[in-house]
Amino acid sequence: MSSAGTGEVLTDSYGRTVRSLRMSITDRCNLNCIYCHNEGHVGHSREMPVDTIVNIVEVASQFGINRLKLSGGEPLLRKDLEEALTRLPDMRDISLTTNAVLLRDRASSLKDAGLDRVNISLDTLDPEKYRTIAKCSTGMFDRVLDGIHAAVDAGLTPVKLNMVLLKDLNDDEIKDMLDFTRGYGGDVMLQLIELMDFRDLPQYRINANEVEKSLLSVSSDVQVRELHKRKKYIINGAEVEFVRPVDNTEFCANCNRLRVSADGKLKPCLLVNNNLVDVLNATKDELPDLFRLAVSKRVPFCRD
Secondary structure, eight states: OOOOOTTOOOBOTTSOBOOEEEEEOOSOOSOOOTTOOGGGOOSOOOOOOHHHHHHHHHHHHHTTOOEEEEESSOGGGOTTHHHHHHHSOOOSEEEEEEOOTTTTTTHHHHHHHTOOEEEEEOOOSOHHHHHHHHTOOTTHHHHHHHHHHHHHHHTOOSEEEEEEOOTTTTTTOHHHHHHHHHTTTTSEEEEEEOOOOTTOOGGGOOOHHHHHHHHHHHOSEEEEOTTTOOEEEEETTEEEEEEOOTTOHHHHHTOOEEEEOTTSEEESOTTOOSSOEEOTTOOTTTHHHHHHHHHHTOOOSSOO
């Protein structure tokens, strides 16, 4: 097995250099959202120990991967998350995707451990709709709002609110969500997400083109993010991005991400499960070649 060489980067056969790692650190969750894809995982898995998480990220950083997003399930269900963060190598950006139910009491400790920012799932500002979408008990919605406040206070900014658009359920709330983010003076931005229909819910699919037209009609400026070529709309001082992963060749053509499943498998594409590379029990010396193998399997899911 060969180690990662100085300056070596991982580029697939389509010319896409991997710069970002998204790592699911648990498949457990304290909500049961109607649309959840659980990072594309199928079946039960065990969680990687902290040593494995650290080894994977260290090898990734040797290949020039400088952005890390930790996800789940719900990553805050792991009580050893702060320990893992303190042991990770320096990276340009370390972020976390969370439903924020448990964030209020841990925002400060996560920041102190090295977390830079958070993405928080919030699909509605209506508590009853929230219960319907998340299939949870009363009181969870207020805990999420507390988590958002705590994240801002702790400096885990910019906080991105992930809102999955669901036809006839929350697609009339975009203006209200923008108003909500404005209340944080630039520390919170909205990220609209097209539904990836893992659970066969065609009744909730929105018309993505119509959403884009609507945003454009009320925006004062439109910027294109260099990293993902995504459009960012400026609407009365609030920022909103629209993530369109469904049947989107541009999205796939600019994908620079490699994923790690909760049970320790490198996953070249979210939507493909037959090309996984098992790294759970790999030694640190074995990991570089396994990374190379995973990247050699990367193919854009949507392509011309």
